[in-house]
Amino acid sequence: MxxxxxxxxxxxxxxxxxxxxxxxxxxxxxxxxxxxxxxxxxxxxxxxxxxxxxxxxxxxxxxxxxxDRVARLGTPLLKASIDEMERLAKVTGVTVTLTRLYFDSIIGLGHVEGDRNVSIGYERGQVVPLFYGCTGKAILGALPWRQLKRIFEANTDAIRQAGLGGSWDAFLGTVRTWDRDSFLWTEGEINPDNIAVATAVLGADAVPLGSLTLIIRRRDISLFDRSQIETELMRSRGKIQGVIAQSSP
Missing domain, CATH: 1.10.10.10 (Winged helix-like DNA-binding domain superfamily/Winged helix DNA-binding domain)
Known part of the structure; x- marks a missing residue:
């Protein structure tokens, strides 16, 4: 061997x-x-x-x-999320994506399309930008400071270039403005044609497992009710976290 x-x-x-x-x-x-x-x-x-x-x-x-298929289907986060992803796409008409935290990166797990085709900007299995877009930023906002410190030290130049802070204190200050228990909107940071909103999905220990994101084409944003999208997103997050908590030992 x-x-x-x-x-x-x-x-x-x-x-x-x-x-x-x-x-x-x-x-x-x-x-x-x-x-x-x-x-x-x-x-x-x-x-x-x-x-x-x-x-x-x-x-x-x-x-x-x-x-890859076996690993994806066996991922507890995806198993806990897929029903809510389908529900979200149906009730909002918006494309829903799920990502998972993998060491200091995030990886696309899958998506459910809404009523309108949208270019997500990343595919299943692809590493998603951590410092651009609400998908990564929602996770950053929920990470414990020790992990944030490690990420900053390993990615100082990239963080500075992303405009998130040129020092550890500045970076931490920026990240802490993103509420771990809420949602975050961004516009055009990964795909210039898109507007998106994301929330971190927390595990039983309150550490983020990944993020749930809704993506809308910029030209279609006036067709949607942002408050409804926010409400449905947070409802799904709560249900997903409930499933995860019940399945935890």
Whole structure:
């Protein structure tokens, strides 16, 4: 069996920017010999975790897609949220998205479309901007200060460029204006054509698990009642958090 650490390191080399790699590129980045890399790739191909494409390059295999579906459907946050997402989209006519907190990033879990097509700006499984848009900011506003401090220290330049503060005190002051128990509207921060509102979904320990977001095309905003959207969003948040609390040990 190939080394577990090396296997994981090999698979993690693939990204949106580099979704195909040659054996030579993999070997170089892992600091492994070419013969070792080919042996590892052979085993991964047998498991369906990588596949070959023209040009003697490798991509992630079909088994990854199966695992992605299993992981998504088994995510407690999605299981607790899907009924409310469908209800929200139906009663408001607005597209609803769900994201989850993953270390210091947020990832799209899925969405339910409303009455009007809207370009969300991110897809399921895609990392969502943490410092732009209400989806990430709602989560930031609910994080404990120690985690915020770690995020600031690791992303100082990005936070400054996003206009959220050039120092730790300034950043904390900005974030604390976003009420963890309410909602946040933003306009055009991820997609210039959209206006969105989000709220953090909290776990049983009151730490955010992710966020629930409603997205509206800017040109359609006058067709909607903002107060109704806010009311329905917070109602769904309460129901989702209730399901999560009941399922917690």
């Amino acid at each position: 190939i080394g577990k650490t090396r296997t994981l390191s090999l698979l993690l080399l693939f990204s949106e920017e580099e979704n195909s790699l040659s054996a030579e590129e993999i070997a170089q980045r892992l600091g492994a010999t070419l013969s070792t890399t080919y042996r590892d790739l052979k085993k991964l191909r047998e498991l369906g975790l990588v596949e070959t494409v023209p040009g003697e390059r490798f991509i992630l295999g079909g088994q990854i897609s199966i695992l």
